[in-house]
Amino acid sequence: MNKTYGYCRCSTNENKQDINRQRRELIALGVKEENIYWEYESGCKNDRIEFNRLMNTIEDGSTLCAVEVSRLTRSTSYLCEILKTVQEKHLRLIIGSFVIDCRNEEIDPMTKGMLMMWGVFSEMERDMISARVKSGMANAKAKGKEIGRPKTTKENLPISFLKYYPMYNTKEINITEFSKLSGCSRKTIYKYIAIAEN
Numbered sequence: 001m002n003k004t005y006g007y008c009r010c011s012t013n014e015n016k017q018d019i020n021r022q023r024r025e026l027i028a029l030g031v032k033e034e035n036i037y038w039e040y041e042s043g044c045k046n047d048r049i050e051f052n053r054l055m056n057t058i059e060d061g062s063t064l065c066a067v068e069v070s071r072l073t074r075s076t077s078y079l080c081e082i083l084k085t086v087q088e089k090h091l092r093l094i095i096g097s098f099v100i101d102c103r104n105e106e107i108d109p110m111t112k113g114m115l116m117m118w119g120v121f122s123e124m125e126r127d128m129i130s131a132r133v134k135s136g137m138a139n140a141k142a143k144g145k146e147i148g149r150p151k152t153t154k155e156n157l158p159i160s161f162l163k164y165y166p167m168y169n170t171k172e173i174n175i176t177e178f179s180k181l182s183g184c185s186r187k188t189i190y191k192y193i194a195i196a197e198n
Helices: 020-028 049-057 076-088 109-142 159-169 175-182 186-196
Strands: 004-010 036-040 063-066 092-095 098-101
Touching: 004 020, 004 049, 020 036, 036 049, 076 109, 159 175, 159 186, 175 186
Parallel strands: 004 036, 004 063, 063 092
Antiparallel strands: 092 098
């Protein structure tokens, strides 16, 4: 039986961006929660752990869903690689309300062109954001302000982590369940546990 899989991604950690909106939209598209792969990684990074796991897991003829093309990637060249895999595995690709069905046929040139245009705009948006951030940081540095994210300490651990940490400590939940309940990646949970137990 062909399954429907979903992928959601945010660039910054759970303290800054809420990934749950994407999860809710994927569920509305018919993806079961256990088939949603998610992570906090840059969209210009091609070697993403959860995305690679998804692409290795997804069976031929299945459906892959994302809410926006920028969630899959912000690189036009990597979008070409994803489309190649979609064709090779005969997948149905759903991006929001846009559907590319390769289960029985190739991608038609018009559809492929439209998707590539989205990819170009997504990459351009990433570059513009990067330029604005660099300019803002240079300006702040010139004014003598401290640059960078505040360091996580015992005093400012996220509420979402602290809420379920006692359950993890008493072995009511395992690390995977802890990660899902708190909306943090496993890597982040391990980092927070180390801070809490120091």
